Amino acid sequence: KNQVEQSPQSLIILEGKNCTLQCNYTVSPFSNLRWYKQDTGRGPVSLTIMTFSENTKSNGRYTATLDADTKQSSLHITASQLSDSASYICVVSSYGNNRLAFGKGNQVVVIP
Amino acid sequence: NAGVTQTPKFRVLKTGQSMTLLCAQDMNHEYMYWYRQDPGMGLRLIHYSVGEGTTAKGEVPDGYNVSRLKKQNFLLGLESAAPSQTSVYFCASSRQAMNTEAFFGQGTRLTVV
Numbered sequence: 001k002n003q004v005e006q007s008p009q010s011l012i013i014l015e016g017k018n019c020t021l022q023c024n025y026t027v028s029p030f031s032n033l034r035w036y037k038q039d040t041g042r043g044p045v046s047l048t049i050m051t052f053s054e055n056t057k058s059n060g061r062y063t064a065t066l067d068a069d070t071k072q073s074s075l076h077i078t079a080s081q082l083s084d085s086a087s088y089i090c091v092v093s094s095y096g097n098n099r100l101a102f103g104k105g106n107q108v109v110v111i112p
Numbered sequence: 113n114a115g116v117t118q119t120p121k122f123r124v125l126k127t128g129q130s131m132t133l134l135c136a137q138d139m140n141h142e143y144m145y146w147y148r149q150d151p152g153m154g155l156r157l158i159h160y161s162v163g164e165g166t167t168a169k170g171e172v173p174d175g176y177n178v179s180r181l182k183k184q185n186f187l188l189g190l191e192s193a194a195p196s197q198t199s200v201y202f203c204a205s206s207r208q209a210m211n212t213e214a215f216f217g218q219g220t221r222l223t224v225v
Contacts, residue, residue: 002154031211043116043202043216044155089154093211099171100211102154 003027003101006090010107013080021106023073023090035064035075036089038105044089047075077108085110114138118203118217125193125224133188133220135203143206144186145170145214146178148199155202161186193224 004025013019025033032051036044048057050066050073057064061084063076077084087105094101116137125131135144142163147155147170157170161180175197177189186205190197200221204214 004154034213041219043204043218044214045216046213049213095211099157100214102156104152104154 002104004090004092004103006088006103006106008106009104010109012109012111015080015082015110015112017080019077019080019108021075021077021088021108023075023092023103025071025073025090025092025101025103027071027092027094027101029095030068030071031093031095033066033073033093034091035062035073036091038087038089040086047088075106080108080110082110082112084108116203116205116215116217118201118220120220121218122221123223125190125222127193127195127224129193130189130191131193131222132190133201133203133222135186135188135205135217137184137186137203137205137215139205139207139215140183141205141207141215142183143208143212144180145204145206146176146186146188147202147204148172149202149219150199158188158201193222195224198222198224 007022035047038044048064061078066073089105090103092101119134145160146158159178164183179187203217206212206214
């Protein structure tokens with residue numbers, strides 16, 4: 001079973017609308033959680049990092065939240081733009097384990 | 113600032129052929145990684161390196177070999193390509209341990225026929 005589950009798998013939204021992507025994880029002990037954006041044909045690029053003590057963090061129109069108790073994170077995109085069309089990947093790391101756990105990604109398509 | 117550069121960007125191999133994918137980073141990062149990305153699956157770690165001259169197996173190492181002779185370069189080799197190795201390969205590097213930000217290359221799309 002994958003240690004990082006993302007939902008929805010894909011969604012289509014109208015330009016200018018908001019959307020929220022979900023990430024649930026079972027990785028333990030938790031170190032940090034990153035959201036990456038992967039444009040088609042490109043490598044992933046880090047958007048935000050959340051550590052255990054952080055509940056929310058923003059990067060422009062992207063806002064990530066973390067609930068370490070329930071092991072859930074969300075990425076909220078405000079006033080979506082066509083350039084937001086991409087896959088958003090949740091990546092969780094743990095202490096003492098030289099590995100990262102990758103989600104399968106949320107595929108977002110923004111249409112005009 | 114080039115960051116992480118992968119060569120080649122595309123390649124088609126016949127079953128049984130060999131090839132080497134090159135990854136170069138100019139950020140003086142200690143850690144380097146090779147991942148593969150397949151449809152419907154998350155990125156999976158093939159091999160990684162925690163410093164010059166070191167390599168370690170990831171979760172899907174079979175059929176691949178790696179070398180890190182220089183700190184800035186990480187090579188991924190396929191000795192005898194198989195159709196199951198058709199994938200998009202990403203190289204990444206990070207400053208320190210795996211829980212620090214990873215910087216990815218643009219990917220290599222490999223097709224084995």
